[in-house]
Amino acid sequence: MKKFCKIVALIFFALLVARESYAAVTFEWFRQDATYDDVMVTNYQQTASITQTNVGNSNFTTNNVTSGVSVTPAIIRPYNTESNTIWVSTDFTSINVSLQCLNQDCTTAAQSCNVTFTGNNVGSNQGKYISVTKNKRGTMRVTGVLNIPANCGSGTFTGVGSITPKYGTSSSSMNTSGSTMSFNITAHINSSGSSHSATVSSEQDLDFGTMISNASSSHQVTVSTAGVRTPTNYTIGNDGNNGIINITNQGAAAFSANVSVPASVTMYKGGTSNPMTATLTPSSSGSITLNPGSNYINIGGTLTVPSGQPSGDYSGNYTVTVSYD
Numbered sequence: 001m002k003k004f005c006k007i008v009a010l011i012f013f014a015l016l017v018a019r020e021s022y023a024a025v026t027f028e029w030f031r032q033d034a035t036y037d038d039v040m041v042t043n044y045q046q047t048a049s050i051t052q053t054n055v056g057n058s059n060f061t062t063n064n065v066t067s068g069v070s071v072t073p074a075i076i077r078p079y080n081t082e083s084n085t086i087w088v089s090t091d092f093t094s095i096n097v098s099l100q101c102l103n104q105d106c107t108t109a110a111q112s113c114n115v116t117f118t119g120n121n122v123g124s125n126q127g128k129y130i131s132v133t134k135n136k137r138g139t140m141r142v143t144g145v146l147n148i149p150a151n152c153g154s155g156t157f158t159g160v161g162s163i164t165p166k167y168g169t170s171s172s173s174m175n176t177s178g179s180t181m182s183f184n185i186t187a188h189i190n191s192s193g194s195s196h197s198a199t200v201s202s203e204q205d206l207d208f209g210t211m212i213s214n215a216s217s218s219h220q221v222t223v224s225t226a227g228v229r230t231p232t233n234y235t236i237g238n239d240g241n242n243g244i245i246n247i248t249n250q251g252a253a254a255f256s257a258n259v260s261v262p263a264s265v266t267m268y269k270g271g272t273s274n275p276m277t278a279t280l281t282p283s284s285s286g287s288i289t290l291n292p293g294s295n296y297i298n299i300g301g302t303l304t305v306p307s308g309q310p311s312g313d314y315s316g317n318y319t320v321t322v323s324y325d
Contacts, residue, residue: 025167026079026081033072033184034074034117035071035188036050036146036185037188038068038188038190039069040190040191041152041191042064043197043251044151044251045150045251047063047064048063049065049146049147049148050065051145052120052143065148073141073142074161074184075140075141076139078178079136080133080137085133085134085169086169087130087174088129089129089166089167090140090163090166092144092163093118093119093121094119095119095142095144097116097118097160097161099114099115099158099159101155103155103158106153106155107153107154109152110154114149116146117146117185118145119143119161119163120144129174142183146185152191157186162182163180163181163183164178165177197250198247203245203246204241206223207243208240208303209229209237209238209239209240209241210237210240211235213305213310214234214305214308215307220234220302220305221234221235221305222300222301223240223303225242225282227240243299244298245296245299246295247290247322248294248295249290254291256290258322258323259285259286259320261280261282261297261320262318264279264280265277265280265318268314270312276303277304278302281299281302
């Protein structure tokens with residue numbers, strides 16, 4: 001009887017040592033690729049970013065990106081083949097990925113643009129640890145920040161990141177390195193057409209003021225871009241003024257634009273009758289530099305008043321066009 005008891009004690013001790021020496025766990029990808037779809041940059045001249053704030057697909061904030069973006073994070077799923085619960089930890093802040101645009105849809109600006117993905121530790125199972133019971137799979141989403149530099153073009157950007165989780169038999173002994181997990185990141189970025197942004201508004205209408213009509217001959221009244229009316233022998237009072245156009249550059253940097261002002265405008269009494277023609281003289285036109293904020297163009301002109309022109313109020317409209325890349 002004594003011999004039998006000794007054998008039982010020896011076998012139990014051997015099993016106990018083996019169980020404490022390792023924990024078996026298999027790592028696999030549930031969804032390999034992380035994707036950022038419909039990334040529309042609002043202002044081409046400023047940096048943009050998408051920051052995941054929790055583990056869900058829709059838990060993220062955007063900076064200089066429209067609300068239609070869709071984010072799908074990569075997911076690690078550790079599978080526990082041990083008979084006991086195992087603990088798995090990650091540190092996503094070690095992830096730094098450079099994304100390049102090398103596809104056929106890349107614009108010239110995109111080909112030299114370096115988009116980056118930087119991991120962050122957010123959510124209850126990110127950058128800390130999760131427990132996985134025996135014969136079960138855990139879920140760990142790879143969270144981070146997608147950074148888009150200023151002046152970056154449009155295209156599909158791709159890169160490869162990696163992470164090596166650690167695991168152990170308790171939350172205080174996660175010292176064993178698991179398999180290194182590599183994952184693809186794809187970002188579909190559209191910033192075409194948003195490299196520059198400007199608005200055009202009328203700050204002040206061009207007004208030739210009150211004047212007299214000559215019964216026997218035509219005459220002209222001119223308003224300079226500074227608002228001075230000449231000649232004075234055909235004008236009454238001081239109610240005329242130049243026009244002012246405000247072109248607002250909404251970006252943070254200056255850019256070139258082309259300003260087109262029509263050569264003339266037709267003025268009518270009551271909408272369609274008794275036309276008069278005024279030639280227009282802008283203070284600037286053609287290629288100009290638009291600095292950030294307001295850029296003003298003064299509009300002057302010369303109105304030809306035909307002989308015997310009926311009295312009344314005359315008005316007309318003209319369009320100033322601003323074009324840029």
